[in-house]
Amino acid sequence: MFRGLLLLAFFGTVKSRLMYLYGIVLLVWVGALFVINNATIELNMASNASINGVGAFSGIPSLASALIFLSVFGVSRKIPEMIKPTLAGFYLSKPLSRTGFLSYTILANTLVFSFLILLLLGIYGAFLSQLFPFHISGAEIIKQLFLEVIVFVIYVPLISFLGLITRSGSFAFLITFAVWLVAKILALEEMRGFLSLLDNNLMTQIADVAYYILPRSSDISSMLATAKTVGSDSLNWSALLTSTLSAVGVYSLAVLKFRKMDL
Amino acid sequence: MTIPLRTTSLSKTYHGGIGGKGVQALKNVSLEVHSGEIFGLLGPNGAGKTTLVKSILNIIQQTSGSCELFGLPPSNPKARQKVGYLQENHRFRRNMTGRGLVTLSGRLSGMKDPEIRERGEMLLEKVGMLEWADVKIGKYSKGMAQRVGMAQALIHNPDLLILDEPTDGVDPVGRAEIAKIIRDLKAEGKTALINSHALAEVENICDRVAILNQGSVLTIGNVSDLTAIGLEYSISGSFAETCAQPPAEIATIISFSSKEIVARVANDDAIDSLTDWLRGQGASIRSLTQSSRSLETVFLELVENARTGVGGIRPSADKTQVLPAGEER
Numbered sequence: 001m002f003r004g005l006l007l008l009a010f011f012g013t014v015k016s017r018l019m020y021l022y023g024i025v026l027l028v029w030v031g032a033l034f035v036i037n038n039a040t041i042e043l044n045m046a047s048n049a050s051i052n053g054v055g056a057f058s059g060i061p062s063l064a065s066a067l068i069f070l071s072v073f074g075v076s077r078k079i080p081e082m083i084k085p086t087l088a089g090f091y092l093s094k095p096l097s098r099t100g101f102l103s104y105t106i107l108a109n110t111l112v113f114s115f116l117i118l119l120l121l122g123i124y125g126a127f128l129s130q131l132f133p134f135h136i137s138g139a140e141i142i143k144q145l146f147l148e149v150i151v152f153v154i155y156v157p158l159i160s161f162l163g164l165i166t167r168s169g170s171f172a173f174l175i176t177f178a179v180w181l182v183a184k185i186l187a188l189e190e191m192r193g194f195l196s197l198l199d200n201n202l203m204t205q206i207a208d209v210a211y212y213i214l215p216r217s218s219d220i221s222s223m224l225a226t227a228k229t230v231g232s233d234s235l236n237w238s239a240l241l242t243s244t245l246s247a248v249g250v251y252s253l254a255v256l257k258f259r260k261m262d263l
Numbered sequence: 264m265t266i267p268l269r270t271t272s273l274s275k276t277y278h279g280g281i282g283g284k285g286v287q288a289l290k291n292v293s294l295e296v297h298s299g300e301i302f303g304l305l306g307p308n309g310a311g312k313t314t315l316v317k318s319i320l321n322i323i324q325q326t327s328g329s330c331e332l333f334g335l336p337p338s339n340p341k342a343r344q345k346v347g348y349l350q351e352n353h354r355f356r357r358n359m360t361g362r363g364l365v366t367l368s369g370r371l372s373g374m375k376d377p378e379i380r381e382r383g384e385m386l387l388e389k390v391g392m393l394e395w396a397d398v399k400i401g402k403y404s405k406g407m408a409q410r411v412g413m414a415q416a417l418i419h420n421p422d423l424l425i426l427d428e429p430t431d432g433v434d435p436v437g438r439a440e441i442a443k444i445i446r447d448l449k450a451e452g453k454t455a456l457i458n459s460h461a462l463a464e465v466e467n468i469c470d471r472v473a474i475l476n477q478g479s480v481l482t483i484g485n486v487s488d489l490t491a492i493g494l495e496y497s498i499s500g501s502f503a504e505t506c507a508q509p510p511a512e513i514a515t516i517i518s519f520s521s522k523e524i525v526a527r528v529a530n531d532d533a534i535d536s537l538t539d540w541l542r543g544q545g546a547s548i549r550s551l552t553q554s555s556r557s558l559e560t561v562f563l564e565l566v567e568n569a570r571t572g573v574g575g576i577r578p579s580a581d582k583t584q585v586l587p588a589g590e591e592r
């Protein structure tokens with residue numbers, strides 16, 4: 001039965017128009033690589049010196065953000081689609097418990113979109129390492145790719161839960177986007193400073209709690225870079241831990257809600 | 264053998280929006296569907312038929328009372344393993360093909376692909392959709408969608424088939440074919456529960472029906488018992504004028520012609536006396552049928568009685584249970 005839901009999630013996604021957007025995003029980033037590559041060659045010829053034109057640019061974090069954005073958007077429509085009044089009876093009459101149905105659906109979509117993100121980042125990574133062989137180390141890139149996938153994964157329970165209660169993919173997506181924005185703002189250094197200026201204990205506490213409850217996507221994706229700048233060998237896992245815990249919490253809420261839902 | 268379906272004092276109140284009063288869609292519905300029968304759940308739009316079926320399948324949760332599917336609570340997935348369901352107003356994913364839908368249904372029912380392929384072909388053929396199996400559902404007419412819907416519901420060879428308004432929007436040919444499929448299933452020993460507001464359409468294929476109105480069961484019984492008009496017979500043959508006035512203790516004549524008499528007999532045994540008497544008058548009798556009326560008439564009468572508080576109709580057989588009208592159930 002999981003197989004059925006997995007295949008449904010897979011074919012439902014690869015046959016959807018969303019795939020064009022994935023294609024366009026990949027083309028834009030790969031195109032940018034080629035442009036930078038040409039510019040670098042010209043620069044090198046002009047100055048007769050070897051300049052690493054890519055510099056700090058790898059394009060991976062920005063491409064990952066774009067892919068995560070698309071994937072969260074893609075997932076947002078899945079649950080509301082299945083619980084539409086015209087279709088819910090078909091799924092719910094099948095010999096699968098509510099918990100099983102929701103969990104399998106979430107898992108299947110997580111796998112499909114994670115695969116897509118990895119695949120596209122992998123394709124881009126292949127171009128990147130061809131054009132700029134010295135720029136990156138393979139092991140590091142792979143670690144970074146997995147962190148990016150995790151950033152996506154911790155948003156899936158949230159968007160599924162929102163899809164359940166709003167029954168609308170667009171609403172679920174908008175709210176998730178707002179949550180991401182708030183989390184992003186809370187993670188800013190400047191925000192810390194601002195809050196300490198405010199001298200409002202309650203506000204500071206609320207901001208602190210929210211910071212730890214919301215998905216800490218920017219902390220996760222910058223884990224490796226942070227470790228490098230701090231010069232420490234060991235990674236700081238706290239962002240992963242709190243985000244995973246809150247994702248599990250939201251998933252449990254979704255299950256509890258779904259078990260009692262009239263459809 | 265466990266009974267396929269039983270509800271006991273099932274009630275459901277939908278809660279309206281914030282501060283809404285709520286709709287009591289089902290009021291203490293108790294019924295049983297026996298193994299091997301085609302059971303019709305009839306009533307006008309809004310009677311609660313869909314609500315009843317959704318409670319049975321755990322798609323909604325009842326407010327009180329209980330349901331059993333093959334002796335198990337509907338929330339148990341095993342209970343639903345033996346049930347095939349086609350919901351009303353379904354709209355399957357438009358970009359999926361008919362075959363894709365049947366395959367998905369099979370997979371979600373826990374079947375293996377080779378088995379799905381084999382049964383799928385057979386069922387698509389049976390519902391007359393094999394040629395269209397690879398066309399996207401978005402291109403289907405309502406009738407075609409209904410047929411693949413039937414195939415989808417039957418893929419895992421369920422013992423109980425639940426169809427909600429199966430003939431809605433289907434042309435007469437399609438309706439006849441759907442009726443045939445249901446009869447074939449009965450011949451295989453399967454059980455079916457059919458929801459319909461079109462009473463005339465289903466009265467011919469159902470063994471038993473429950474008539475539902477405003478969430479309450481008005482009556483449950485055999486179709487023939489419900490539609491029979493207790494003591495009324497029509498007799499055809501050839502009759503002399505002298506046959507027009509039978510003794511009052513035997514029967515009264517409702518209509519008379521030399522070819523046909525419609526008579527109301529005085530009691531259940533009086534039909535024999537009437538035929539004896541007619542023969543004594545030199546009549547020759549060719550056929551004798553108990554008069555019947557359509558389920559629709561029965562239904563309208565029941566609703567009227569429920570409204571005015573007069574007792575229910577008098578059935579001709581003991582098996583039929585008619586609930587006293589006006590009683591809060």
Ligand SMILES: Nc1ncnc2c1ncn2[C@@H]1O[C@H](COP(=O)(O)OP(=O)(O)O)[C@@H](O)[C@H]1O
Nearest residue numbers: 277286288306307308309310311312313314315
């Ligand atoms: N989800 C719902 N929320 C509120 N009221 C509902 C809902 N579904 C059905 N109803 C109401 O419950 C009653 C029974 O509906 P339904 O079971 O669909 O009847 P039927 O299938 O016999 O036409 C109707 O009055 C309908 O308006």
Ligand SMILES: [Mg+2]
Nearest residue numbers: 312313314351
């Ligand atoms: Mg209905």
